[in-house]
Amino acid sequence: MKIKRHSIIELAEHWTVAVSGIMLLFTGIGELPLYKRYYFILNIPGLGWAGDYFKHLTLHYIFAIFFLAAVIFHVLYHGLRKDKGLIPRKGDMGRSVKVLLAMIGIGKEPPSEKYLPEQRIAYLGMGIIIAVLTLTGVVKIIKNLPFVYMPPLLNGINTLIHTLAAFLFLVAIIVHVGIVIAFKSNWPLLKSMFTGKIDSDYVRERHGIWYEELKREGKADD
Numbered sequence: 001m002k003i004k005r006h007s008i009i010e011l012a013e014h015w016t017v018a019v020s021g022i023m024l025l026f027t028g029i030g031e032l033p034l035y036k037r038y039y040f041i042l043n044i045p046g047l048g049w050a051g052d053y054f055k056h057l058t059l060h061y062i063f064a065i066f067f068l069a070a071v072i073f074h075v076l077y078h079g080l081r082k083d084k085g086l087i088p089r090k091g092d093m094g095r096s097v098k099v100l101l102a103m104i105g106i107g108k109e110p111p112s113e114k115y116l117p118e119q120r121i122a123y124l125g126m127g128i129i130i131a132v133l134t135l136t137g138v139v140k141i142i143k144n145l146p147f148v149y150m151p152p153l154l155n156g157i158n159t160l161i162h163t164l165a166a167f168l169f170l171v172a173i174i175v176h177v178g179i180v181i182a183f184k185s186n187w188p189l190l191k192s193m194f195t196g197k198i199d200s201d202y203v204r205e206r207h208g209i210w211y212e213e214l215k216r217e218g219k220a221d222d
């Protein structure tokens with residue numbers, strides 16, 4: 001039996017943020033402009049344009065529209081629905097350590113809610129980084145308006161924070177994708193990120209607390 005894990009809206013939110021986020025990193029690095037310094041990148045077929053600052057800037061703006069729209073939608077939609085599944089709870093740190101140790105074969109994994117405790121902590125971390133990135137990004141858009149003057153010191157500090165947050169964002173994505181791919185126990189979650197569905201046996205085994213809830217609501221059997 002399959003259980004519904006994500007709605008179409010949630011899948012669209014995740015993949016819009018993921019694709020536009022990765023493209024924002026690629027074009028942001030291009031604005032520095034780093035690819036011109038490492039010529040082999042410009043020699044990769046199809047990437048000849050990657051040395052052009054203005055192309056990166058234009059694409060950065062376009063992906064920022066998708067990213068910002070998805071972030072604002074996410075906050076409003078889940079805020080209004082009062083969804084709390086990914087909000088960290090008391091004791092998540094300790095339980096995360098147990099989940100991560102179990103992933104490498106040490107000890108037994110405690111039963112989880114719909115999301116694992118380490119996913120809730122990752123969500124908070126990702127959320128803080130994304131909030132800093134978008135706020136400093138919006139300040140940069142305002143600064144670029146022809147009729148706006150921003151003192152160079154303020155602009156420099158804002159740019160520094162934006163660049164540091166982008167670096168943390170890159171690290172967070174590498175860790176996030178790494179944990180999903182490196183551990184076989186997470187592969188059904190990856191599949192659910194495309195199909196929206198997950199095997200009930202997997203839920204019973206790993207997300208025991210969520211499974212009990214689903215049973216009470218008549219959405220899972222036995």
Ligand code: HEM
Pocket residue numbers: 005014017018019021022086115118119120122123126173176177180181189190191192193
């Ligand atoms: C900018 C890039 C991305 C961001 C900001 C992002 C963010 C998130 C967040 C906040 C969650 C919920 C908490 C968690 O599981 O950590 C999540 C879940 C997930 N993401 Fe990503 N993600 C990104 C890219 C990706 C990519 C490229 C993959 C593919 C390997 C991926 C696969 C998943 C999976 C499998 C889940 C778990 C879904 C579940 O629990 O059912 N993500 N993502």
